[in-house]
Amino acid sequence: MPRGIHKIASWLYLGNKTAATMEAKGFLKETGITHIVNCVSDEIESVHMELTSDDEEELSEEQKTDFKEKFDLFDKDGKGVIDTKDIGTLMAQLGQKPDPARLEEDIDNCTDEATIEFEDFLELMQIQMVRSGDLKGVIEQDYTAEYLELELENTTDCDVGDAINEAYEFLSAAKAEKGIVLVHCDTGKSISPTILMGYMMKAKAAAGAEITIQQAKGVLEKATGLMFNNENFKSQLIGLERELFGRQDTRHFGGGKGGRKKGKGKRR
Numbered sequence: 001m002p003r004g005i006h007k008i009a010s011w012l013y014l015g016n017k018t019a020a021t022m023e024a025k026g027f028l029k030e031t032g033i034t035h036i037v038n039c040v041s042d043e044i045e046s047v048h049m050e051l052t053s054d055d056e057e058e059l060s061e062e063q064k065t066d067f068k069e070k071f072d073l074f075d076k077d078g079k080g081v082i083d084t085k086d087i088g089t090l091m092a093q094l095g096q097k098p099d100p101a102r103l104e105e106d107i108d109n110c111t112d113e114a115t116i117e118f119e120d121f122l123e124l125m126q127i128q129m130v131r132s133g134d135l136k137g138v139i140e141q142d143y144t145a146e147y148l149e150l151e152l153e154n155t156t157d158c159d160v161g162d163a164i165n166e167a168y169e170f171l172s173a174a175k176a177e178k179g180i181v182l183v184h185c186d187t188g189k190s191i192s193p194t195i196l197m198g199y200m201m202k203a204k205a206a207a208g209a210e211i212t213i214q215q216a217k218g219v220l221e222k223a224t225g226l227m228f229n230n231e232n233f234k235s236q237l238i239g240l241e242r243e244l245f246g247r248q249d250t251r252h253f254g255g256g257k258g259g260r261k262k263g264k265g266k267r268r
Contacts, residue, residue: 002027006224014224034179037183059126064122070090148170160198164195201237
């Protein structure tokens with residue numbers, strides 16, 4: 001398991017920013033992560049696996065030359081790119097019959113642009129030829145996950161109330177679907193633990209049971225060996241406990257005050 005990722009339950013992992021980089025994508029795929037909650041406000045490198053085929057059989061130089069000549073016929077402006085909408089037609093001229101839905105998915109996994117360069121087209125052709133049996137190789141399945149992105153900061157005025165509510169709905173749906181979830185922030189020591197403690201309290205309340213802040217904190221600290229400290233977040237969790245269960249447990253947890261700055265969430 002990559003450093004900085006901790007198993008909280010059979011379906012739930014807590015991690016730091018490393019968990020959202022290409023370094024950890026093998027772990028994400030092997031573990032079967034289906035849902036990711038990104039709690040940090042800055043942009044992160046995508047964990048989507050690149051679409052590639054094994055190098056059991058390479059395209060010949062003659063094939064590449066032929067493909068380039070046909071590619072250039074679609075490059076009307078001479079800019080070295082063609083429209084992605086022309087890829088299916090070009091492949092047909094090169095003797096391939098790609099499934100339209102699968103080709104569209106392959107293109108989406110390869111580029112976000114409306115155009116594609118020749119090297120990327122070669123990659124798609126190699127995948128298509130493996131798929132059709134014209135080239136030996138094994139296609140790796142693209143890794144995808146459903147995301148909830150939360151714009152939160154580890155500050156004294158960040159309000160996590162809305163984020164906890166959004167994460168609770170997201171995590172509850174993922175668990176009902178028998179999904180596997182990774183929740184991460186920058187360090188895995190403050191924001192994401194707060195979101196998970198809030199989730200645990202709301203889940204217990206929805207089931208007609210109770211869990212104290214200290215108990216929720218203990219679950220995370222036992223699994224990670226980390227101590228979680230943010231006075232502002234602690235204060236908000238105490239308020240959530242009071243709202244859900246009509247009392248608060250501040251033993252070994254501390255209080256804390258501070259204004260609140262709203263956090264936003266979005267799916268993609």
